Amino acid sequence: xxxxxLSQEEHYIRRExxxxxxxxxxxxxxxxxxxxLPVLLKGPTGCGKTRFMEYMAWRLKRPLITVSCHDDLTAxxxxxxxxxxxxxxxxxxxxxxxAVRVGGICYLDEIVEARKDTMVVxxxxxxxxxxxxxxxxxxxxxxxxxxxxxxxxxxxxxxxLKDLKQSTRQRFVAMEFDYPTPELERRIVANEAGVDAGLAxxxxxxxxxxxxxxGSGLDEGASTxxxxxxxxxxxxxxxxxxxxxxxxxxxxxxxxxxxxxxxxLSASLF
Amino acid sequence: xxxxxxxxxxxxxxDVWLETEFTFHQVGPTARALxxxxxxxxxxxxxxxxxxxxxxxTLAFDFAKRAPDLIRRFDRRVIExxxxxxxxxxxxxxxxxxxxxxxxxxxxxxQRDSQAAGALFEDVAPVLANFVHxxxxxxxxxxxxxxxxxxxxxxxLPAIIAELEGRADNFKLAKAMVAFQWAHTRYGTLRADWQAxxxxxxxxxxxxxxxxxxxxLRLAACLARELPGLYRDMSHLSALLEAPIDADWQAxxxxxxxxxxxxxxxxxxxxxxxxxxxxxxxxxxxxLRPDAVAAARAARLDKEKARLRVKLADLAEEARKHKxxxxxxxxxxFEVATDETDGRLDFEITLDGAPVAPPDDVKQLLTSVxxxxxxxxxxxLVPAGDGEYDASQYEDxxxxxxxxxxxxxxxxxxxxxxxxxxxxxxxxxxWCVMREKEVKPVYDDFPVRTLAKxxxxxxxxxxxxxxxxxxxxxxxxxxxxxxxxxxxxxEALADAHDGREMSDRLFMHMHRAERxxxxxxxxxxxxxxxxxxxxxxxxxxxxLCEALERLGDRYAIYGFSGITRKRCELFRIKxxxxxxxxxxxxxxxxxxxxxxxxxxxxxxxxxxxxxxxxARTRVLVTLSDGRPDDYFxxxxxxxxxxxxxxxxxxxxxxxIHPFCITIDKDARDYLPHMYGPARYVILDDVGELxxxxxxxxxxxxx
Numbered sequence: 001x002x003x004x005x006l007s008q009e010e011h012y013i014r015r016e017x018x019x020x021x022x023x024x025x026x027x028x029x030x031x032x033x034x035x036x037l038p039v040l041l042k043g044p045t046g047c048g049k050t051r052f053m054e055y056m057a058w059r060l061k062r063p064l065i066t067v068s069c070h071d072d073l074t075a076x077x078x079x080x081x082x083x084x085x086x087x088x089x090x091x092x093x094x095x096x097x098x099a100v101r102v103g104g105i106c107y108l109d110e111i112v113e114a115r116k117d118t119m120v121v122x123x124x125x126x127x128x129x130x131x132x133x134x135x136x137x138x139x140x141x142x143x144x145x146x147x148x149x150x151x152x153x154x155x156x157x158x159x160x161l162k163d164l165k166q167s168t169r170q171r172f173v174a175m176e177f178d179y180p181t182p183e184l185e186r187r188i189v190a191n192e193a194g195v196d197a198g199l200a201x202x203x204x205x206x207x208x209x210x211x212x213x214x215g216s217g218l219d220e221g222a223s224t225x226x227x228x229x230x231x232x233x234x235x236x237x238x239x240x241x242x243x244x245x246x247x248x249x250x251x252x253x254x255x256x257x258x259x260x261x262x263x264x265l266s267a268s269l270f
Numbered sequence: 271x272x273x274x275x276x277x278x279x280x281x282x283x284x285d286v287w288l289e290t291e292f293t294f295h296q297v298g299p300t301a302r303a304l305x306x307x308x309x310x311x312x313x314x315x316x317x318x319x320x321x322x323x324x325x326x327x328t329l330a331f332d333f334a335k336r337a338p339d340l341i342r343r344f345d346r347r348v349i350e351x352x353x354x355x356x357x358x359x360x361x362x363x364x365x366x367x368x369x370x371x372x373x374x375x376x377x378x379x380x381q382r383d384s385q386a387a388g389a390l391f392e393d394v395a396p397v398l399a400n401f402v403h404x405x406x407x408x409x410x411x412x413x414x415x416x417x418x419x420x421x422x423x424x425x426x427l428p429a430i431i432a433e434l435e436g437r438a439d440n441f442k443l444a445k446a447m448v449a450f451q452w453a454h455t456r457y458g459t460l461r462a463d464w465q466a467x468x469x470x471x472x473x474x475x476x477x478x479x480x481x482x483x484x485x486x487l488r489l490a491a492c493l494a495r496e497l498p499g500l501y502r503d504m505s506h507l508s509a510l511l512e513a514p515i516d517a518d519w520q521a522x523x524x525x526x527x528x529x530x531x532x533x534x535x536x537x538x539x540x541x542x543x544x545x546x547x548x549x550x551x552x553x554x555x556x557x558l559r560p561d562a563v564a565a566a567r568a569a570r571l572d573k574e575k576a577r578l579r580v581k582l583a584d585l586a587e588e589a590r591k592h593k594x595x596x597x598x599x600x601x602x603x604f605e606v607a608t609d610e611t612d613g614r615l616d617f618e619i620t621l622d623g624a625p626v627a628p629p630d631d632v633k634q635l636l637t638s639v640x641x642x643x644x645x646x647x648x649x650x651l652v653p654a655g656d657g658e659y660d661a662s663q664y665e666d667x668x669x670x671x672x673x674x675x676x677x678x679x680x681x682x683x684x685x686x687x688x689x690x691x692x693x694x695x696x697x698x699x700x701w702c703v704m705r706e707k708e709v710k711p712v713y714d715d716f717p718v719r720t721l722a723k724x725x726x727x728x729x730x731x732x733x734x735x736x737x738x739x740x741x742x743x744x745x746x747x748x749x750x751x752x753x754x755x756x757x758x759x760x761e762a763l764a765d766a767h768d769g770r771e772m773s774d775r776l777f778m779h780m781h782r783a784e785r786x787x788x789x790x791x792x793x794x795x796x797x798x799x800x801x802x803x804x805x806x807x808x809x810x811x812x813x814l815c816e817a818l819e820r821l822g823d824r825y826a827i828y829g830f831s832g833i834t835r836k837r838c839e840l841f842r843i844k845x846x847x848x849x850x851x852x853x854x855x856x857x858x859x860x861x862x863x864x865x866x867x868x869x870x871x872x873x874x875x876x877x878x879x880x881x882x883x884x885a886r887t888r889v890l891v892t893l894s895d896g897r898p899d900d901y902f903x904x905x906x907x908x909x910x911x912x913x914x915x916x917x918x919x920x921x922x923x924x925x926i927h928p929f930c931i932t933i934d935k936d937a938r939d940y941l942p943h944m945y946g947p948a949r950y951v952i953l954d955d956v957g958e959l960x961x962x963x964x965x966x967x968x969x970x971x972x
Contacts, residue, residue, distance in 0.1 A: 074780075076752040084776050087763055089754050136753070182614065208614070209404035216403045241499070261400030264445055268500035 008065045008095055009102040012057075019048070019055035020188055022180050029056050032173045038126040038149040040169060043177030046223020049152045052177070053107045062146060063104035065095045069114035075121050078108075079134055091137060096121065100132050103146030111151040112164050119168055125149050126171040179211070185224055193231025199240075202269055203227045206244055209265045210252060217258050222248045240270040275312055277305040283316060287323045288331050295331045303338035311341050318353050324693025324904075325357050326365065332372045340375065348382050354696055361698050381430065388432030389440040395427070398448045405449070406615045407456045408638045412448070418556030420451035421566040422460045422641075433553060434510060442503045446554040449500055453489040454558075455641055458533045460567075464560035467537070476548070477540065482558045483519070483549025484526060484536040490552070491527035504554055511553045518546050532644075567642060574642075575650055576659045578635045583653035585632070589621050604651040608640060615640065687871045689835065690916035692909045702871035704838040709829065711856030720812045724960060728816055731964050735820040738968065743781045751777030787971055788824045788846065788885035790876045793861065794894040795829035795841060800863035802956050803895050803933065809960035810893065811843075811858045815850050817964040823971070824883060827854075830872035831864035834900060838871040839864070846883050867899045869910070873917035873928070880926055888926045889971065893963065896934045915944045929970055931963060 032039050033056075041049045050066070057064035067078065080094040099106035108114070108122070124131050130143040151172065153164050180188060182204050190200040204227065211221030226248045233243035244266035249259050284290070284297040304312055315337045323330035333353065340349050352375065360368035371378070391414045399412045402425065415426035431444045454460050467481060468474035494501040515523075522542055526535055543549070586602040602621065609616040617636045619626045628636070639646055686700035721728055745751070747758045755778045766772040791814070793807055811827060818825050829841035843861065844854045873890065880888045898910030905913070918928045930941060930950040941950045951966055953959055 074752060081752055082754045084754060084759060087766065089759070205614075208406070212406065213400060213404050216409065217400050257396035258400055260397040261404065264397065264401045265404045266499075267503075268445075268449065268497040270499050 009063050009098050009104055011063050011065065012061070013054055013064060014058075016058055017051060017054045018188075018191060019051055020180065020184055022048075022177065022184065025052065025175050025177070026056070026059070028173070028175055030060070033060060033148050036130060036145060036148075037173045038151070038171060040172035040174040041150065041152040041177060042155055042174060043152075044179070044220055044223060045154055046225030047177050047179050048224060049177055050107075050109065053105070053150060057105050060105070060148075062148065063099075063102060064107060065099040065104050066107045066109060067095050068109045069111055069118075071113050071115065073114040073118060075115075075117045076136075078118055079121055079132065079136075082136065096125075097132060097134065097141065100125070100141050100143045100147050103144045105148040105150060108149075108151045110153060111168075112153050119165070122149070122151075123168070123171065126168075179207075179221075179224060182208070185227070188224055189227050189231050192228040194235050195231045199234060200231065202240075203231055203244075206230075206248070206266055206269055209269070210248065210262060213258075213261075217255065217261075218252055220252065222252060226251055241266050244270075272309045274307065274309045275305065275316075277301045280304050280312070280316070284319065284334065287320050288327050288334070293327055293331070295327070297331075297334065300334045300338065307338065307341065314346055314349075315341055318350070321694045321696075322353060322357060324691065325360055326368075328365065329356060329360055329368055329372070332369060336372065336375060344379055348379060351382065352378055357691075357694055357696070358699055361701060387435060387437045387440060388430040389437065389444045391427055391429050394431075394441060394444045398427075398445060401445065402448055402452050405452055405456070406637075407452065408641055409634070410452060410455065418447045418451065419559045419562070420454055420460075420556070421559065421562040422455050423566050423570070425451040434507070439507065439510070443507055443553060446500065446504045446507060447556055449493065449497065450486075450489065450504075450554045451556055453493055454485075457489055457492050458641075458644055459485045459489065459558075460563050461533060461642065461644060462537070462560075464564060467540070471544070477544055478558060478560070479551075480543040480546070480549055481536065481540055482555065483551075484523065484539055484543050485533070486549070486552055486555045487515075487519075487523040488526040488531055488533075488536055491531070494527075495529065504552075507553055513550055515550060516547070519543075519549065522546065570638070571642065574635055574639055576654070578632070578639060578650055579652060579654035580659055581629075581632050581635065582651065583655075585619075585626055585628075586621060586653045589624075589626065602653055604653065606636065606646045606651060608646070617646075685875065687838075687874045689870050690913045692912040693904075702832075702835045702838045702868070704840065704871045704875055706840050706842055706875075709841045709843055709857040709860050711853055712860035713852075713856045714859055716808065716859035717812050717855040720809045720960075721816070724809070724813060727961055728813065731813060731817040732820050734968060735817045735964075738785075738821060738971075745779045745781045747773075747775040748777045748779040749774055751779030753778045785821070785823060785971075786886035787889060788880060788883040788887070789818075789826075789889040789891060789967070789971075790846075790880050791825065791827045792872055792876055792890060792892045793827060793829045793843070794867060794892070794896075795831040795861060795864045796867040796895070796899070797831075797863050797865055798867070798899075799895050803959075804861065804863050806933075806956045806959040807893055808858055808861050810963040811861075812855065813960055814964045814967065815844075815854070815858070817968070819850050824885065826876075826879065827858075828872070828876060829861055829864075830869065831866065832868035832871070832900065833865040835868070837865075838868055840872055840875055846879070866905075867894070867896060867910075868905055869894075869898045870913040870917040873914065873921055877917075877921040877924055877926055880921075881924055887971070890921060890926050890928045891967065891970075892928070892930045892932075893959075894930060894932045894934070896932070897937070897940055911940050911944060918944060929966075931959075931966060933959060 029039060029052075041052070043049055053064060053066070067073070076094065078094045078096040080092050080097050082089045083092050084090070093101065096106050096108075098104070111118075111122075121132060124133055125143065126149055130147070132141045132143065133139075134141065179185065185204045185207070186197065186200045189195065189203050190197055193200070195203075207222040207224075207227050210218065214221045229251075230243045230247035233247050234240050238246075241263070245259075245263055249262035249266070253259060253262070281297055281301040284301060288295045288297060290297055304315060307315070315334075319330050319334045319337070322333050333356065337349070340352075355378065356368055356371055359371045395412050395414070402410050402412065408423070410420065410422075411424040413424050413426050414429055416428055417426065418428065419426050425448055427444065427447065431440050431447070433443060434440050462481070468477050471477040490501070490504065493504070522539055525531060526539070582604055586604070590602075605620045607618045607620070609618065615637055617628060617633060617640075619628045619632075636646060639650055684703045684705050687702040687704055688697040688699055689701040690696075691698050746755050748755070755776055758773065758776050762772045762776060791811070793811065799807060815825075815827075824846050825844070826846045827843040829843055830839070831841070832838040841861075841864075843857045844850065848854065869892075873892075876890055880890060898914045899906050900910065904910075921928050928945060928949065930945050931953065932941065932950065933953045933956050935952070935954070937950070937952050941952070951962070953962060
């Protein structure tokens with residue numbers, strides 16, 4: 001097996017990622033990028049936000065540095081910190097700093113999960129200052145024209161405690177993502193999972209059934225990503241109902257009644 | 271094994287339990303029959319007679335007469351289920367119904383046998399309700415009834431489906447029945463003009479049955495296309511249960527299986543169908559109930575028309591705001607394109623030619639209207655004019671709790687909670703009828719007065735609670751962290767210099783302790799708190815809120831009171847999401863003594879509310895002045911204590927920490943039993959209440 005080790009700033013996307021545009025999001029993103037505006041991607045999980053970022057990074061030919069935010073992620077995790085090496089302290093840049101230095105695209109996924117102090121470094125980067133304060137070094141890095149900040153958040157399920165603040169969201173060009181239209185979704189599933197059009201159509205119908213359940217027991221219906229997973233399993237020889245159960249139903253809920261109901265739905269369809 | 275009881279011994283017990291001195295029940299024959307049984311059987315029967323007698327003596331006597339015979343014939347588990355069923359029936363429908371159930375004991379036992387393999391409504395409903403919501407169309411509810419039918423808003427299933435031998439097959443049948451009833455709505459059967467359908471027919475009932483036959487064949491073909499997996503199950507069930515459909519019917523129905531076939535095609539063949547033999551009913555087809563369908567539709571049409579038009583007016587208004595900026599003159603013409611390809615039912619709305627993204631509720635309404643008409647009638651798309659509809663015409667009105675109590679009694683809109691019956695050693699299902707009510711706010715100087723009265727204490731509480739607040743601590747000498755710990759580094763370097771091993775704990779880490787607590791305060795508003803206690807409770811709450819605001823914990827305050835099980839009331843003083851405003855203060859000032867101290871329902875309801883709050887630790891604090899009690903009801907005494915204890919156990923099982931603060935000096939007799947040791951505080955003096963409550967809470971959550 002061959003693996004490649006790349007530093008984050010070398011992570012150029014060389015092959016065109018498969019991406020089907022839902023609307024005019026590509027034009028909007030490019031316009032925002034040209035005008036040095038930061039971008040906010042909203043939308044349910046698995047609807048293609050990350051893939052879109054990869055695609056744009058490829059299109060704009062910039063390295064993509066992705067940070068998945070979690071509730072322990074602090075400002076130092078983004079900016080950098082001192083480490084001890086051979087008896088001396090050495091400064092090590094964090095991913096955000098690296099992106100600013102090389103003029104890459106920094107994509108902060110699920111930004112609301114991060115600790116509140118991260119906003120201190122994001123805010124000055126996200127308005128017309130476009131500068132990253134590095135408190136511990138006593139420096140300020142001005143971002144070049146090529147740097148781009150993008151964040152994502154899912155307005156669907158986060159608790160009220162983790163809502164994105166107005167002071168943050170009003171700095172960004174916001175783009176809403178949703179599940180693709182059935183025709184498009186069918187094409188995506190067929191293309192990504194390598195299944196025929198008939199099966200892709202059934203999978204999309206199954207996804208719509210689970211999306212009908214949103215609000216009456218499910219927090220969210222099956223995402224396009226889950227459909228692709230199910231499609232891959234089926235293409236690999238797993239029976240459709242079993243594939244739907246393990247790739248989709250088990251992924252969206254733990255409730256036994258709901259699991260049984262989804263199983264009945266897929267069993268009715270296939 | 272213990273010796274069997276003698277007839278005299280048994281008679282003596284029955285005399286007491288059944289109060290034969292007053293009721294003149296003849297217990298002799300029962301005692302005679304029972305004395306021939308072994309001791310285990312005797313104990314079992316006697317235990318149940320005693321338990322039922324706490325519900326009703328006549329019912330217990332009836333049970334006693336039948337029990338000796340039953341115990342010889344049936345399993346004890348089954349008899350127990352029957353006894354519980356008897357008591358439930360009595361709770362729900364009274365003595366007459368319970369005695370009727372007692373008379374049908376044989377039927378119950380037989381049914382019980384079939385239940386082993388049958389699909390019980392209570393088991394299948396949660397799954398099938400979600401199943402049917404997953405299918406496109408109106409969100410149909412599932413209800414229990416005596417037959418299988420649907421009125422287009424709900425699907426009714428019987429309590430048990432046991433036509434087949436295996437449990438899996440019975441479930442499949444239940445699922446097919448539900449899907450088939452859904453298909454009636456989805457594919458337009460329920461849109462039929464019922465009067466025209468049977469008008470002029472010699473035998474209207476038969477015509478309806480034949481029509482249902484035609485539709486059954488059409489819908490089965492629809493399902494075969496849309497849900498092939500389900501259709502396979504349906505065919506399998508048909509093969510098990512019924513004869514194949516004869517050639518005449520097949521010939522007549524063949525065109526109905528075409529993809530484009532509609533209700534009209536079935537209606538066109540009705541004359542021919544009436545000339546054929548009776549349609550051999552399919553096991554999954556259920557019944558058609560035109561009256562129920564028409565009634566539900568009549569109630570729905572105007573309301574949905576109004577709702578849709580009001581929503582469209584909102585959409586138009588929004589669009590107008592946008593347009594006003596660009597200066598164009600709006601005229602608000604909505605058009606809807608329906609997308610029905612591949613079994614979908616989706617709508618695209620355009621306003622003056624420009625597409626509008628319809629919100630989910632508008633889509634739901636369009637779906638429902640489409641199902642009623644097969645298209646969206648143009649008059650439904652005219653946005654409502656100003657004041658054209660009054661909200662009561664299209665909104666489900668929340669029931670005013672007071673009006674409900676005052677009118678002829680009914681339980682509409684109330685929540686039901688079970689209650690633990692000590693005598694029966696079993697829950698009484700849906701026993702407490704509970705409603706949340708508002709406390710009428712009283713805007714006076716009470717909050718200000720209280721803060722002034724306890725100003726020294728308030729200051730102390732504020733600083734005390736401030737100190738507990740989300741303390742961020744800098745942890746030194748960590749293996750990982752945001753910054754280098756210079757002290758540790760210097761030491762480590764010195765160690766390295768001396769040739770000793772260097773520590774790897776060289777960093778400092780900022781630890782952010784997040785207090786993640788939700789607490790519900792349950793305040794006694796019973797009549798006995800009138801006067802001093804009420805005053806002390808209100809003062810305590812003002813001080814408590816003052817302190818909690820410093821702390822940042824999420825908290826709710828509810829007052830409880832009740833008179834009999836039919837009128838259990840929880841008074842909202844502050845909900846979890848509500849900020850601490852002047853209105854909340856005014857509600858605290860407005861807390862007034864009400865009726866009695868029924869506690870179980872309040873604990874159960876607040877546990878439910880606590881469960882819905884996202885928090886790592888959940889606490890339920892009760893402020894009370896005495897033992898559980900209710901008006902002329904067995905709730906006074908051990909019954910109430912045991913029910914409260916059970917409710918607390920349930921809460922604890924749900925991960926809630928209950929705690930009680932009381933001023934009842936006798937509470938030591940029952941509180942340890944109810945709350946467990948160290949889960950309560952007894953205050954000797956009412957005057958201590960305001961000063962202590964916040965402090966107790968601080969210790970509790972420290």
